Amino acid sequence: MTENRRALLGLLVVLGPVLLVSMDGSILFLTMPTITRALAPTADQALWILDSYGFAVGSLLIAFGSLGDRYGRLKLLMIGAAVFGAGSAGAAFATSPEWLIGCRVVMGLGGATLLPSGLAVLSELFPEPRKRSRAIGVFAATFAAGFAIGPILGGVLLSRFDWGAVFLVNLPVVTVFLAVAPFVLREVKTTRPGKVDVLSIVLSAGGLLLAVYAVKHLAAYGLSWSAGIAGLVGAGVLTRFVLRQRTLAYPLLDVTLFREKVFTVAVITGVLSLFAWSAAAYLTGVYLQSVLGWSVLDAALLALPGAAALTVMCVLTPAFALRIGNRAALVTCHFAMALGLALLLATTATGGIGWFVASTVVAGVGYGISFSLVADTAVGAVPAERAGSAGAIAETSNEIGNALGIAVLGSVAAFVVRLDGTVVMGLHVAMGIAAVLCAGLGVLALRWLPRQVRTS
Numbered sequence: 001m002t003e004n005r006r007a008l009l010g011l012l013v014v015l016g017p018v019l020l021v022s023m024d025g026s027i028l029f030l031t032m033p034t035i036t037r038a039l040a041p042t043a044d045q046a047l048w049i050l051d052s053y054g055f056a057v058g059s060l061l062i063a064f065g066s067l068g069d070r071y072g073r074l075k076l077l078m079i080g081a082a083v084f085g086a087g088s089a090g091a092a093f094a095t096s097p098e099w100l101i102g103c104r105v106v107m108g109l110g111g112a113t114l115l116p117s118g119l120a121v122l123s124e125l126f127p128e129p130r131k132r133s134r135a136i137g138v139f140a141a142t143f144a145a146g147f148a149i150g151p152i153l154g155g156v157l158l159s160r161f162d163w164g165a166v167f168l169v170n171l172p173v174v175t176v177f178l179a180v181a182p183f184v185l186r187e188v189k190t191t192r193p194g195k196v197d198v199l200s201i202v203l204s205a206g207g208l209l210l211a212v213y214a215v216k217h218l219a220a221y222g223l224s225w226s227a228g229i230a231g232l233v234g235a236g237v238l239t240r241f242v243l244r245q246r247t248l249a250y251p252l253l254d255v256t257l258f259r260e261k262v263f264t265v266a267v268i269t270g271v272l273s274l275f276a277w278s279a280a281a282y283l284t285g286v287y288l289q290s291v292l293g294w295s296v297l298d299a300a301l302l303a304l305p306g307a308a309a310l311t312v313m314c315v316l317t318p319a320f321a322l323r324i325g326n327r328a329a330l331v332t333c334h335f336a337m338a339l340g341l342a343l344l345l346a347t348t349a350t351g352g353i354g355w356f357v358a359s360t361v362v363a364g365v366g367y368g369i370s371f372s373l374v375a376d377t378a379v380g381a382v383p384a385e386r387a388g389s390a391g392a393i394a395e396t397s398n399e400i401g402n403a404l405g406i407a408v409l410g411s412v413a414a415f416v417v418r419l420d421g422t423v424v425m426g427l428h429v430a431m432g433i434a435a436v437l438c439a440g441l442g443v444l445a446l447r448w449l450p451r452q453v454r455t456s
Helices: 003-023 032-039 043-071 073-092 097-125 129-158 170-184 198-221 225-247 255-259 261-291 296-302 304-324 326-346 353-380 384-420 423-448
Strands: none
Touching: 003 073, 003 097, 003 129, 003 170, 032 043, 032 097, 032 261, 043 097, 043 198, 043 261, 043 384, 073 097, 073 170, 097 129, 129 261, 129 296, 129 304, 129 353, 198 225, 198 384, 225 255, 255 261, 261 296, 261 326, 261 353, 261 384, 261 423, 296 304, 296 353, 304 326, 304 353, 326 353, 326 423, 353 384, 384 423
């Protein structure tokens, strides 16, 4: 096999797990009503089913990136794919909410190894800079497309099979990867100084867990001592994590990168775009099925225009940004997301399909720009020797945003429904908050970003 053919086959092999990791962050958005009827989870258990996966991936992405550098990216890819497949099989046959949540966490553990290791393996496959840049662009577009098609695939599968099929669909891809990867991919290992700081991993994951538990419990059951204490302890643990990073010679998270305004805006954009998108996808799925009475397949088909807009923008953004500049592209992204989310405020309990489709298309333009541009902008904002840390933080921002969107805005919607009694009001309040946040970041980007923003 020639090196060129090996590289192309290797790219295809790596893209399979990448697609699964991003797709499984969103595939349950349209299937949750069906899962809720089957397993009868409580309000906070339903939210944990949705975002325990994202939090496992987001909290461990940087840590597993560091482990891969030391012990081998291909080795970690193989282990991660096997763990992801095992978690998927367990989730497909779950008989209780607790079982399903646990399996989603296991899937997250596997998923956290796949993104950074897959990206590193591509660097070995494509040593020539121009080809490597194109391969990474395909990698990013596949990752974004996975988020977009996840709900649609979930809806299509549920129209023909039991809900467990949304997890079983992962197994053929994992099996092919495990069978082919050792023959077309080579081990990638770099020498990094220092040791993995286990305490930092525990502090970051534990702080996030406690903070999100507090938000979910508050939304589902109202004020309580347990939620208040968990929130305060979680905030304290996360503060301790940040302070610890500033004292380590080789930190898990290089917080000094946030002194650069361009980097900070890029990372916040990464968090906020997935924050808004995940919450909108989940809440509109509930709205379409539970309020308007659409079938899961019809709801999935309605999401196609927005998914198409998002995917097309991922492909077109490099040329778009080259023409108008990265600053203008990022600002466009923020205001497109804000406008698209605001359109959902026109939906009612008796109609709103047109507003929904328009919302997904307009916001999809913003999401596509964000997914394609954020990593390059973040990496280009820092010195070359710190590009690896910047890239890892940019990837993590997407996963954290994906989980936080459902945790925070999903909880806000649940709280409003508990007070008001209507899903539509919960949708409106949550999307109104998201729209204001996106518009606010757009204004901040106009004030903070220089007219010329570098990329990698």
